[in-house]
Amino acid sequence: MGINERKEREREHRKEEILDAAQRVFFEKEFTAATVDEIAEAAELSKGTLYLYYKSKEDIYLAVMMRGMEKLYEKLEPISASGSTTIQKLLNFCECYKEYFRSDRRYFRMFHFLQAPHFHKQVSDEMNESCSQLSRKIWSLVVGLLKSGMEEGVFRSDLNPFEVAIILWSSITALLLRADTEIEAWKERLNIDLENVLDVSNDLLFNAIMTDKGRSEYNILIKAGQH
Template structure:
């Protein structure tokens, strides 16, 4: 291996270490409570060295999120391809979303982080971030899979004609957002009815399908 390739591999490994450290910290704290100093200490680097890999905290945040949304996109895409009808594809779309949220709760929380955290981001820095741009494009692709599934369901005659596919897919995304950021008061109420996370997720899916079906 040439020296240049060895250095490039070393750089990539260190970058992965930084992203892993940031993911661990962001899984425990909100965005504004995690500092670049803290991340640098976690990975054993100087803060100045950290900025050689990521221009700012926003860029690093979206590098973490990017790893999660890539997994999410591939899992949704492969699962939906198993369906034949539009309704089958949409049911599989919801199943893939639930599976991802259960398997990677830290990624899902970061992707659906509260608005109060997102307000901390500098819009100019976000727009200049390659990671942010890719996250946004992949999220649109995930939404498009849901939209196309609903449209096919309408064309198949299984989903109501008066349903707008884009509006329905966005509504489902809003529901997931609320599900992730649900307050303790809501969880307490569900517990009084012996409704755990799995049952609540299933009931959400059943109710949403009831809204869509003819």
């Protein structure tokens, strides 16, 4: 019976079409401002049909956001797999995340909602699970990098790689989320460029987690990058 397979394919295709429509809507309006009716209209389907494919508005939102996370993963993974040194990879990771922030800002912006605790109440267990799984994929790239660096002796091995990953990821994401909403305000009020603040923050943290060996390689790369 190829019929069930075809039906399954068609179902997945329809789900993607709904996401295409939802993405157009969520790129224009944030979660609360966007309505399910708008998404249905954009998808040229009735609202009831949407609910045959997704369990809630939050599920649809997360599914679009996961496209964004997947895209970030696709950008980070090749760095991880490349032949660069660990220090170079760390710098590339950060540059890549910043580049993602700049060019895929509408996806990045959706990450704001991951923070809101109430949001997850309406998310189905399956969606939450796929989302965590994808998070962990990205996560493991960072942890992997830190572990390699510790083994090679460029990162301090007295630190816990998971803890350092949390620290780095939290601080970078927090500053980018802040930059997303406040970059103009800081520029005007105190002439501070939040993207530059991120560079300073990274520089402080990188130096702090590196060994002398790591730092010497890092400083050479940094100087080479500044021109």
